[in-house]
Amino acid sequence: GQSLEQPSEVTAVEGAIVQINCTYQTSGFYGLSWYQQHDGGAPTFLSYNALDGLEETGRFSSFLSRSDSYGYLLLQELQMKDSASYFCAVRGGGDSWGKLQFGAGTQVVVTP
Amino acid sequence: DTAVSQTPKYLVTQMGNDKSIKCEQNLGHDTMYWYKQDSKKFLKIMFSYNNKELIINETVPNRFSPKSPDKAHLNLHINSLELGDSAVYFCASSRSPGLAHEQFFGPGTRLTVL
Numbered sequence: 077g078q079s080l081e082q083p084s085e086v087t088a089v090e091g092a093i094v095q096i097n098c099t100y101q102t103s104g105f106y107g108l109s110w111y112q113q114h115d116g117g118a119p120t121f122l123s124y125n126a127l128d129g130l131e132e133t134g135r136f137s138s139f140l141s142r143s144d145s146y147g148y149l150l151l152q153e154l155q156m157k158d159s160a161s162y163f164c165a166v167r168g169g170g171d172s173w174g175k176l177q178f179g180a181g182t183q184v185v186v187t188p
Numbered sequence: 189d190t191a192v193s194q195t196p197k198y199l200v201t202q203m204g205n206d207k208s209i210k211c212e213q214n215l216g217h218d219t220m221y222w223y224k225q226d227s228k229k230f231l232k233i234m235f236s237y238n239n240k241e242l243i244i245n246e247t248v249p250n251r252f253s254p255k256s257p258d259k260a261h262l263n264l265h266i267n268s269l270e271l272g273d274s275a276v277y278f279c280a281s282s283r284s285p286g287l288a289h290e291q292f293f294g295p296g297t298r299l300t301v302l
């Protein structure tokens with residue numbers, strides 16, 4: 077089976093940096109995705125890491141360590157509009173091929 | 189242009205009724221999915237179709253029946269609705285099952301069973 081763990085909530089002020097960690101256990105692993113979902117909205121794709129290392133996309137970066145079964149999403153220069161839920165999701169192998177298994181989500185609250 | 193659309197956006201119905209949700213994508217993708225998101229925001233995959241063929245069928249009650257008339261459309265029919273079916277249902281698509289890491293989601297259908 078698969079399991080993912082991420083913190084339930086993180087609060088930070090505008091302009092700060094937030095790191096959302098995600099640890100996973102899977103029977104097969106292709107990569108780790110991150111999605112953002114605003115209240116009342118749909119999940120939107122942010123990034124994907126298949127290989128170890130850091131991927132940067134503007135203010136957001138995502139990191140993966142396959143040997144540690146660990147990844148994180150880094151949100152820099154936080155803005156009010158970044159208040160949302162952030163989900164890590166594993167693309168697994170074997171019976172889980174073609175499937176994304178989502179974590180429970182981290183609610184990020186940005187305060188003025 | 190809407191990439192993935194769902195209808196209806198809201199659905200309020202009585203227990204025991206049967207209802208359908210429709211989904212369409214104009215991205216030219218081969219693969220489509222149905223997810224259920226509960227009140228705690230947990231996103232759980234239910235079904236996936238690739239080119240009209242069912243490829244993922246998670247453990248869901250058989251009251252839920254998906255149907256894909258063509259690769260741009262995926263519908264979800266629910267029989268004998270129960271209180272526990274209340275949730276937001278999302279349709280999503282990806283270019284292929286091998287590219288499942290990047291999915292495009294529809295706006296969701298909020299189902300309330302009374």
